[in-house]
Amino acid sequence: MMADQETAVAGGHDGGHDGGHGHHPTGWRRWLFSTNHKDIGTMYIVLSLVAALVGGAMSFWIRLELLDPGIQFNVFGAGEEAAYFQFYNVLVTGHAFIMVFFVVMPALIGGFGNWFVPLMIGAPDMAFPRMNNVSFWLLAAALVLLLVAAFTQGGPGTGWTIYPPLSNADFHPGAAVDLGILSLHLAGASSVLGAINLITTIFNMRAPGMTIHRMPLFCWSILVTAFLLLMAIPVLAGGLTMLLTDRNFGTAFFDAARGGDPVLWQHIFWFFGHPEVYIIIIPAFGIVSQVVSTFSRKPIFGYLGMVYAMVFIGFVGFVVWAHHMYTAGLDVDTRAYFISASLVIAVPTGIKIFSWLATMWGGSIDFRVPMMFACGFIFLFVMGGVTGVALANAGMDIAFHDTYFVVAHFHYVMAIAAVFGMFTGFYYWIGKMCGRQYPRVLARIHFWSFFIGVNVVFFPQHFSGMAGMPRRIPDYPDNYWGWNYVSSIGAFITTASTLLFFFIVWRTLTAGEKVPANQWGEGATTLEWTVESPAPFHTFEELPDMTDKQADE
């Protein structure tokens, strides 16, 4: 038995490395030792679904707590309010970390990126299949570490920004924050390895004739995202290491009482944190571009403009970080710079929005479910973008800092917009991934209930935020009750809709009707629709030749 296993392991490795002819491991070995981009992509998506249940449950708890003023669910009993407040902070922190690092990024970059970048550029697999496996399992380990952290000595209640002094050893003396930091280190290593893999694949393994300017926009979006990961995540890793040594080994990088500077942490964190929000949203741009083009039956309007808008957003994303720090005591000239740099980002995003609209304009639009989600994405992203332009102004931001207005803004622009991007990709590609079609009526109900639900959650938060409702506090004065109540009702709708989605996933996999290679018809022109559905274990062993294709096809 043991010998058997070891042979299988060795065989699996060699197979993966040499292109995998004839080797097709089965059972748990197929997944644990996987070097196949489609299987690894599937595992990323499954991990994302599991994490979404945890992160979603946390946010539902938050909304239930905020349903009414006062403390609703003090699980620690009377007299233990402080412990419960810390627990609430852990919920807020865990919700953010899980949604960012273990739901959105795995689904969009690890999941769809792994599945469809090689298919779209006509490559047989990723450049480094075994490194791909390492990336995934590092992320799984990171998720476990984060959940362990949540149950260790009160948990990390720092917020996802981990600002010292709150995150230092004085205020979080237990091991929780250390475990959280290690979890982020692992997740970061996973992302950097994944980014290197994706960039190498896109640079070196495109099929003949697939020039970089013929690449589908989804591949471009993943390329830009991978570069952002490559440059931003190591900075977070550096900062986290300093925080770790501050906490455990007596250094004083961020301790003002020992000659350090806590504001330095804010600079380092947001130098990573701002590109991070583009890491989350740019892959969704890519998916939405494919879908809008497919269901308008037109090539995307202004392809080059779309490409370089993403590149520009990625570039400028590195020089606007301090707009998260207007209240940290920046002088007026510094603020003026960060205001104008931030406002400049509205230009390339505007190019993208108007190019999507121009693609639809005069197109033969087919409102299938992916297209509905893509339109929902555009609506939500514009909503959040408008409040973003408002908040970019330091004068307004200082008033709205740490209120629910900010919460509403970033949930619109990057959180639910990214989730709509994920659903767009799911409904668009599920036929290719599993060979079966989603149940159409249920999917439409899912779209409308989710769209209404999230808007009922987040739109009222603009009003409570403008009225001064602060973030990250479980209790509030009675006068904030109205909009909080409405917002929590939205959470019920959204939660029901999410459960419906899981039901749809189950129905699709077990009872969905079989789909042909190209289920979307003439609008679907990218290479993944030339292979059968579900996509076979190995694709493009013979590289497709794109040399004669027209660039605009």
Next chain:
Amino acid sequence: MTATRTDNRKKNRLTAMVLFTVAGSMVGLAFAAVPLYKLFCQVTGFGGTPRIAAQAPAAAPTDRTITVRFDANVNPALPWRFEPKKTQVTVRAGEPTVAYYRATNWSDAPVTGTATFNVTPFKAGEYFSKIDCFCFTEQRLEAGEEVAMGVEFFVDPEIFNDPNTQDVTAITLSYTFYPAAKGKGKKGGKPRQAKAKQAKSLGPVSVAGRPVKG
């Protein structure tokens, strides 16, 4: 086919190597941010970092005055009492002024401390210059010793010409004393520039060396 795959693999390795280097240097940059940020603050006065001047300005002091307040904090790990002798003075801009703090080591062992500092409002940092300061070096106090520590500074008259600082009528100079890093010797509280020798003049002046009551 095999040949292409091998070529591809070489090319992939090279690309990955370059990308790993990029990631590695970004980690390096994150750590380089610590000294760079410090340097940036010193050069620009960012975050209320005072300037360091070799001597008083050549130009005659102006008649316009500004209030300078003194603030003192001690890291709980340092067994010292530390306070300004005067909580505020009104100075003429451009005129070098000496102010004194009093520090007492109330423990029964010698302790070495060093101080971090800045001024508020932050925007006044670039107009507040220190000629000499006890904070340029580490300070060692014997058990029970009480000393006076001096800081010589001036406010640059340019502060009245900058539109951003028109509303500044008072500047608060704040110090926080903390235990000097062990084993680093003189390097711990390293002089921001080559000011160590000047510091002698204003370094700790033993007031009486008298033991503290209690």
